Amino acid sequence: MEKDVLLTMRDISKTFPGVKALQHVDFTLRRGEIHALMGENGAGKSTLIKVLTGVYEFDSGVVRMAGNDTPIVNHSPQDAQKAGISTVYQEVNLCPNLSVAENLFIGREPRKVGMIDWKTMNRKSAELLAELDIDVAATMKLEEVSLANQQMIAIARAVDMECQVLILDEPTSSLDDDEVAKLFKLMNRLKDKGVGIIFVTHFLEQVYAVCDRITVLRNGELVGEYQVKDLPRVMLVAKMMGKDFDDLADIKSAHEGKGLGEKIPVIEAEGISHKGTIKPFNITINKGEVIGLSGLLGSGRSELVRAIYGADKAESGTLKVNGKEAKINSPIDAMKLGMAYLPEDRKKDGILADLSVRENIIIAMQAKRGMFKPMSRKEMEEAADKYIEMLQIKTASRETPIKSLSGGNQQKVIIGRWLLTNPEYLILDEPTRGIDIGTKTEIQKLVLDLADQGMAVTFISSEVEEMLRTCSRMAILRDGKKVGEIEGAEMTQEGVMNAIAGAGGDEKHEE
Amino acid sequence: MQLQELEVTRNMKNKFDIRKITGMRLFMPIVCLLAVLLINVITTPGFFKVTLNNGVLYGYVVDVINRASELVILAVGMTLVTAASGGQDISVGATMAVAGAVCCQILSGGQVTTNTFENPLILAMLAAIVVAGICGAFNGFLVAKLNIQPMVATLILYTAGRGIAQLITKGQITYVRVDAYKVFGGYFGKCPIPTPIFIAILFVIIVYIVLKKTALGLYIESVGINGTASRLVGLNSTMIKFLTYVICGVLAGVAGLVASSRIYSADANNIGLNLEMDAILAVALGGNVLGGGKFSLMGSVIGAYTIQALTTTLYAMNVSADQLPVYKAIVVIIIVTLQSPVFKKFMANQKAKRAASKAVAEGGNQS
């Protein structure tokens, strides 16, 4: 082994029933480098990580680590941990009903005469959280913590251990720019200490911001390993997709002016609020319009749409749908009025893990039709096939349980679920989370097309860039309060940032 | 399971791929049933012998299928409750007793024993089933609406149910010595096959059709897998859980009527005694996850027959009633271990290892 090589994986293959997830893949990690692992949804990134860390056994291949003369095989994540490999998996795996401190120290709690030393544990947790600048109390229950902070806690948990290799599988998918910056600072510190970091992400800017090297996978096969400086963005995209693709092409101008001339409101909310999360707000959403909701994490952007959809029952205010006052007690009421809501947290609020792709796609449609009007097998299969095709969902078959799909492909299934209900008003909360750049552009285009056909859309994303590409108007939230709206010329990266931070003095206040 | 089938279609070369069979969901439950039957044949050589005596069928098998009827009916309800709420209804045995008490008490018009129906049979049976449904609704309310753990919620009726039944019969065993009442636990007209067998089959079919012809089956699985997500796709999780408990209660009522008809009386202390445990076992033996989610009705039905076959064998081997649970427990441990994910993974690993060494031996030129 070369001197600075930390880890080599050679000729790794892994097959799942019906899927060759990895075929003869090589991967090399060196000391003190941040190594991006790139590829489309279902390329095999998470699988490579899981066979390395013992979640799955690989079919063939050899893994070597510096300091070991013989090849190593980890049989469980605990094994990997002992071998010096810390991992943050794509699906955050913490215990929602334990405290933050317990989650940080689970399985290695500090002990005093055999009993858990709570005081030390809470103190150490507080230190760790402060060090990583995570703004939560160690004694808080995890489920009370925002998804982004949960992700930060998962990272803190992994980082805290003395590790040689740190693996981060899409750690930034629900983080805001600020958190991402914190994470990068931390990664760079570890890198300087000589830790080798494997970093999976679908955000290309992030790769160019922190990574030294890139390994690209496509369809379970190795495309190649490159130095970041030798592989400009367009080439990286081409390597990942196997064809040239301009992911930054303007998609909006073609749609500009195509929308409806007059403004027909679909949703008119007045004074809607929810205790503890959002203060009373007004918002009007018109037919054929894509309106963005922007604000920092915890600003209430998700809670706002949840109150409209009836996911959380609004405490005050009135809601008009198509001009008529509507009473929404639960999501089904909203669905019957033509709404659809793609939730932010895929694992907790989205997927029905053990059900098939087909069942996951049709479930909302079925619920809308009612229990006594079951869809026929043929209808279900047609619907499933349509969206598998349209959203390019990579799955062994439509009967595969959704839990065995890759993260991005699960997300596509959930998008398909809501498109199938053919809503008049579509709420998308982080719809492209974990989705590769090719499909991301497709989805953005799709949203614009749907708006052209008259659908009203609300789009939430922590990526301002993406909102600017799709939205025609943006509402800004801060601390659970809608502080203004911007459109037209103000809709620039800078304009949005200013509005979010509250720097711009030109907000139109609505009280 | 589907995945395995898929793989099988890729490997269509060998027609009789063992995996196609072993991958099926009902494979293990059926194997267990066959294993128990095998033990039966060994210990009781005449096990499968069926004779016609006085116009009715006799034999161990007939007895097993007949005696299993109540359990089958209970297991169906238990399966739905388990799938939707991730917990079990331990009050079904007591509910059976309540149903029996209501029915007999109405038939006897309040007397301790009667030789004629004091009230119409149909009225008594409907009343019994409605009361059983109310018991189910009570459980359902506690579990679905108040979010109480199923085990704790149903513990209330588990302990109170037999007391209620005693209250209804005023602390006595009410006898209904009318032939028309014995039909449900005995024989119908000249039919040589015991009626309970038909009743069990009938209710399995009814529930099966309800699940097939409505979206209820999908809803139950969905709610059992992820309640929050189910609510967001427009399902009323509370209502669906509640419904499964009502169905479970109604089915327990039916089972109670059969049990009471067998002894043409309402014996509050003995009807359905310990049957809730057998019902839960049947669900587990059927390959269903007791934590909820996907379920197989047929699995539970097979599980129910397996347990009854086991009980009958043990009785045939002259195991005394108070030792019976010990032997049953041993067999159940074995069966449940065989079906556990850990064991399955172990088997899969063994298979993979064998395949790998074979590949090496053949020069490793397999894809």
Ligand SMILES: Nc1ncnc2c1ncn2[C@@H]1O[C@H](COP(=O)(O)OP(=O)(O)OP(=O)(O)O)[C@@H](O)[C@H]1O
């Ligand atoms: N447990 C599993 N059972 C069956 N197939 C699986 C399983 N896990 C992954 N796969 C399949 O393996 C392939 C690779 O999946 P993987 O999760 O590694 O993709 P990925 O590159 O991480 O994608 P994403 O960017 O969407 O996270 C996919 O086609 C997926 O369907």
Ligand SMILES: [Mg+2]
């Ligand atoms: Mg992945």
